[in-house]
Amino acid sequence: MKILGIDTSSQVGTVAIMEDDKLIGEYIINTKKTHSQKLMPMIDEIFKLCEISIEDIDLIGLCIGPGSFTGLRIGAATAKALAHVRNISVATINSLESLAFNMNFSKGIICPIMDAQRNQVYTCKYIWENNTLVSVEDITVKNIDSLVEEIKERYEEVVLLGEAVDLYKDKLIDLDNVYIAPNSHKISRASSICELAFEKYKKGDVKNHYDVVPYYIRKSQAEVQYEERLKRMGENGK
Known part of the structure; x- marks a missing residue:
């Protein structure tokens, strides 16, 4: 096929x-x-x-x-x-599922973000479970600052990817529990x-x-x- x-x-x-x-x-x-x-x-x-x-x-x-x-x-x-x-x-x-699929070697939470304009992002969270990508929340639109606070409260590593990572990198790069996907997998x-x-x-x-x-x-x-x-x-x- x-x-x-x-x-x-x-x-x-x-x-x-x-x-x-x-x-x-x-x-x-x-x-x-x-x-x-x-x-x-x-x-x-x-x-x-x-x-x-x-x-x-x-x-x-x-x-x-x-x-x-x-x-x-x-x-x-x-x-x-x-x-x-x-x-x-x-x-x-x-689009968020396909971005998360890029990180099929990830052990933590995968959080793709795409620009939704006006300081907002389209986002969702995924995990790999028994070699299957599983969403752990519904796709939604969130204010980037609210998402940052939400990520800070998580104890596990959060993998960020998607075009909005570069747009809001100054807000994301210093978060202790965040791993930003490499350029080859981020888009x-x-x-x-x-x-x-x-x-x-x-x-x-x-x-x-x-x-x-x-x-x-x-x-x-x-x-x-x-x-x-x-x-x-x-x-x-x-």
Whole structure:
């Protein structure tokens, strides 16, 4: 089985191809280019270098969020289009789970954090239990200072990773019980998406392209501002 993995949930754009348990190829681009500029060229290039085409893909693994609203929409639209053309099933993976999967050698609490703007992060906590990644809380949005205080109260080591680590490094680096993941594991990797997608496929947990939607958690800043503007207009009209 050949799996195409796609993750555009953060500034990082990453795609990978895995055949059963073998990683064939992976692209990771961490630049300020938009995903609309880099996603399809990465997919085209990895197909060429791996000497396969979309006709050879049996499953698409897609990161659905939370994360960048625009990035998630681009990734979802691309995956849905590819799946529609070839009638390929899609396995959806959340961004925090895929980040935590990067740290499969960790013994402590794994805490991925992604920028949610306004001094907030998307986060969740995971542990490895019997070689299986297990979430120990629900995905949520937290103020970074509240999360720091929460981490300070834990007695075990907490592994931090994700794009928000660099954004708030000054608040995190001096915590005694924190280990910041190395650069090779700290960012999104489509190879992790592929592996998680394969596990979901084996359990029958896949979707058709019509049912694939991004996982936003909350409204975008633009939607919030629009609703606030409508509310003010209503109050002024009274």
